[in-house]
Amino acid sequence: MTRKRVDVAAGVLLRADGAYLLGQRAPDTVYAGYWEFPGGKVEPGETPAQALCRELDEELGIRVTRLRPWLLREHRYEHAHVRLHFFEVAAWEGALDDKVHSALVWVRPGEVAPEPMLPANGPILKALRLPRTMGITRAAQVGVDAQLAALERALACGLQLVQLREHGLDPAAREAFAREALARVHAHGGLLLINADAGLVQRIGADGIHLPAHTLMAARSRPEFGWVGASCHSRAELEHAAALGLDYALLGPVRPTATHPGQPALGWPGFAGLAAGLPVPVFALGGLGEQDMESAREAGAHGIAAIRGAWAVAD
Numbered sequence: 001m002t003r004k005r006v007d008v009a010a011g012v013l014l015r016a017d018g019a020y021l022l023g024q025r026a027p028d029t030v031y032a033g034y035w036e037f038p039g040g041k042v043e044p045g046e047t048p049a050q051a052l053c054r055e056l057d058e059e060l061g062i063r064v065t066r067l068r069p070w071l072l073r074e075h076r077y078e079h080a081h082v083r084l085h086f087f088e089v090a091a092w093e094g095a096l097d098d099k100v101h102s103a104l105v106w107v108r109p110g111e112v113a114p115e116p117m118l119p120a121n122g123p124i125l126k127a128l129r130l131p132r133t134m135g136i137t138r139a140a141q142v143g144v145d146a147q148l149a150a151l152e153r154a155l156a157c158g159l160q161l162v163q164l165r166e167h168g169l170d171p172a173a174r175e176a177f178a179r180e181a182l183a184r185v186h187a188h189g190g191l192l193l194i195n196a197d198a199g200l201v202q203r204i205g206a207d208g209i210h211l212p213a214h215t216l217m218a219a220r221s222r223p224e225f226g227w228v229g230a231s232c233h234s235r236a237e238l239e240h241a242a243a244l245g246l247d248y249a250l251l252g253p254v255r256p257t258a259t260h261p262g263q264p265a266l267g268w269p270g271f272a273g274l275a276a277g278l279p280v281p282v283f284a285l286g287g288l289g290e291q292d293m294e295s296a297r298e299a300g301a302h303g304i305a306a307i308r309g310a311w312a313v314a315d
Ligand SMILES: Nc1nc2c([nH]c(=O)n2[C@H]2C[C@H](O)[C@@H](COP(=O)(O)OP(=O)(O)OP(=O)(O)O)O2)c(=O)[nH]1
Pocket: 008, 009, 010, 029, 035, 036, 037, 038, 039, 040, 041, 042, 075, 077, 080, 082, 084, 118, 119, 120, 121
């Protein structure tokens, strides 16, 4: 039987401390007792953003003042085929006055979300555990010691996600550097992913792998690591990353960069057009630093990835 597709808008309300809000579905609804992000069906004539603002006013008594597009995820339930438009709600007016849920809970970073969760939401919770800034190493250019010192500084300032991308180091030096980097990243509770080299991930017990675009396009299934991401430069690559169920994609360059000279820059409108409507979180890359975070998230990015901008390492 073909079920009608239903568009649903759901809001990830984000508090200043990074906590997000979940509501428990009331007894008289489908999936009663399950936890969800507040929201509801998009009515005829509404955009998903308009629907979310209406639902949050009706359900929680708040007026949204800052909304960012985030992920789009389709899921087939017994009762419906839903297309879920997830937004980040970064600011709102009014105190929460819940009219529809059995309970509300704020989940702080590092806390486990309550169960049972609506089945479509598992990858969304994983995406919320993905840090917003990725630092990409360049020890081959600046030297191993300088890169490790810069890594220490960045971790002390809150960096939680690092991609080791060291094609210029010979295998023994790369492995030694990777072990040093992993110890530092784990001491700060962060994640270290290795570019391209699955054997190195396994040997040192890193958290996952980052696939170059050509490896991504050759892959027929998701590599078996806890975290898997990929570099993308086109919609086809992004859609393949999404189809494989990867945890994130990088898309760029947003600005012209010294690392990839001659590649045309996307700009924020170009980035937003390519990254929209995907289930996979997309980091913006290319000539960016922490000061670009708000522009990136307005354009639908999960966050930013930086090679030079992450380290403040003098060349
Ligand atoms: N609000 C919300 N719905 C979700 C989430 N995840 C998920 O799979 N869904 C699904 C469950 C439902 O099939 C659908 C939302 O339908 P709903 O019945 O709650 O919508 P509504 O508030 O407009 O309700 P109604 O007036 O039609 O009764 O989306 C989520 O995180 N939040």
